[in-house]
Amino acid sequence: MANTEASGGQSAFLSIRNICKEFSGVRAVNDVDLDIQQGEFFCLLGGSGSGKSTLLRMIAGLEKPSSGTIRIDGQDITETPAWSRPVNMMFQSYALFPHMSVEKNIGYGLRQDKWEKAEAEARVSELLELVQMKEYGKRKPHQLSGGQRQRVALARALARKPKVLLLDEPLSALDKKLREDTQRQLVAIQKEIGTTFIMVTHDQEEAMSIATRIGVMDNAKLIQVDTPRELYEKPANRMIAGFVGQVNIFEGQVSGSGKNQTIQSKDTGNALEVLGEHDLADGQTVWVAVRPERLLIKTRAKGRAAAAPNKAAGRVTDIMYLGNITHFEITLKSGKHVRLTISEHWDEEEATVRLGDRVEISFEKRAAVLLTR
Numbered sequence: 001m002a003n004t005e006a007s008g009g010q011s012a013f014l015s016i017r018n019i020c021k022e023f024s025g026v027r028a029v030n031d032v033d034l035d036i037q038q039g040e041f042f043c044l045l046g047g048s049g050s051g052k053s054t055l056l057r058m059i060a061g062l063e064k065p066s067s068g069t070i071r072i073d074g075q076d077i078t079e080t081p082a083w084s085r086p087v088n089m090m091f092q093s094y095a096l097f098p099h100m101s102v103e104k105n106i107g108y109g110l111r112q113d114k115w116e117k118a119e120a121e122a123r124v125s126e127l128l129e130l131v132q133m134k135e136y137g138k139r140k141p142h143q144l145s146g147g148q149r150q151r152v153a154l155a156r157a158l159a160r161k162p163k164v165l166l167l168d169e170p171l172s173a174l175d176k177k178l179r180e181d182t183q184r185q186l187v188a189i190q191k192e193i194g195t196t197f198i199m200v201t202h203d204q205e206e207a208m209s210i211a212t213r214i215g216v217m218d219n220a221k222l223i224q225v226d227t228p229r230e231l232y233e234k235p236a237n238r239m240i241a242g243f244v245g246q247v248n249i250f251e252g253q254v255s256g257s258g259k260n261q262t263i264q265s266k267d268t269g270n271a272l273e274v275l276g277e278h279d280l281a282d283g284q285t286v287w288v289a290v291r292p293e294r295l296l297i298k299t300r301a302k303g304r305a306a307a308a309p310n311k312a313a314g315r316v317t318d319i320m321y322l323g324n325i326t327h328f329e330i331t332l333k334s335g336k337h338v339r340l341t342i343s344e345h346w347d348e349e350e351a352t353v354r355l356g357d358r359v360e361i362s363f364e365k366r367a368a369v370l371l372t373r
Contacts, residue, residue: 013038019068046217
C-alpha cells in the first residue's frame with residue numbers, strides 16, 4: 001500500500017481522498033489518496049499516461065473529478081471553479097504574452113484582480129527581485145533566454161500569492177545544463193517564500209534532486225509516496241525500483257526461512273542472501289534488487305567458480321567511461337545482463353578490468369532489497 005500520509009504525522013494542508021477521473025469509461029486516475037503538508041516541494045513522478053498530469057489538473061480545477069474530494073487548508077474545493085481556488089498553475093509552455101513586457105506579464109493577474117496600482121507595482125518589483133530579473137523588467141519575452149522566460153512565468157504564477165503552486169513539467173524545454181541550474185533556483189525560491197509547490201515530472205533524476213517527497217504514479221494509481229532516499233533505498237515493488245534510478249533485479253525462489261532470507265536464483269546460478277525477516281513461503285517467487293553502485297567486481301581466473309552466495313561469474317560486454325564514473329555491462333553465464341557502476345576512486349584490481357574479461361560480481365547482504373511484487 002502506498003504511504004500517502006503527510007510528513008511528521010501533521011494534519012495535511014492539501015488532502016485528496018478517493019479521487020477518480022474517467023474519460024469515456026477509462027480511469028485516468030484511480031482512487032487516489034494523498035496528503036501534502038504546507039511548505040513541501042512535492043513531485044508527482046510517472047511515465048506518460050500514468051495519471052500524474054490529470055491529478056494535477058484536478059487540483060487546479062481544470063478537470064472535474066468523477067468522484068472523491070480535494071481540500072486545501074481545511075476548505076473543500078472539489079466543486080470550486082478554477083479561478084476561485086487558492087492555487088495557480090505554471091504550464092510547460094510558459095504561455096507568456098509576447099506583446100507585453102516582463103513587468104506587465106508578471107502583473108497581468110494583479111490587474112485582472114484590480115489591485116491598486118502602487119500595490120501591484122510593489123508586488124511586481126518584489127517578484128522581479130525574487131527571480132533575479134530586476135534589470136529585465138522592460139524587455140519582451142522574445143528578448144529573453146529560455147531560462148529567463150521560465151523565471152518570468154514563475155514570477156507571474158506567484159504574483160497573486162497562491163497557497164499552492166502547481167508546476168506542469170516546467171523545465172522540460174530547457175537543455176540539461178540550464179535545467180540543472182534552474183532546478184537549484186527553483187528550490188531556493190520555494191524555500192525562501194515557503195509556498196507549497198506540487199510539480200509533475202517524468203524525469204526521476206529531476207524529482208530526486210528537488211523534492212522533499214515524491215509520489216510515484218503508474219497505470220492511474222499512486223503506488224508509493226516517500227522521500228527520495230526512501231524511494232531509492234526501499235522501493236515498494238519492481239516498477240518503482242526500475243523507474244527510480246538504475247537497478248539490477250534477480251528473480252528466484254525462496255529456500256527455507258529465517259532472519260537472513262535465502263533465494264535460489266537461476267539468474268546468478270547461486271543462492272542469494274538478504275537481510276531482514278520476511279513472511280514468505282518456501283518456493284515463493286521473489287526478486288532481489290541491487291543498485292549498480294552496490295555491486296563489486298574483480299577479475300576471475302579461468303575456470304574458478306563463483307560458488308559463494310551473492311556472487312556470480314560473467315564477462316564484461318560493455319564499458320562506458322564518463323570521467324567521474326564508469327558503467328560496466330556484465331553478461332552472466334545465464335545470459336542475464338547486469339549493470340555495474342564504479343566511481344572514480346577505483347581500487348587497483350577494479351582499474352585493471354577490460355572489455356571481454358572474465359569477472360566475478362558480488363554484493364553484500366545489506367546492499368540488496370527483497371521484492372515480492
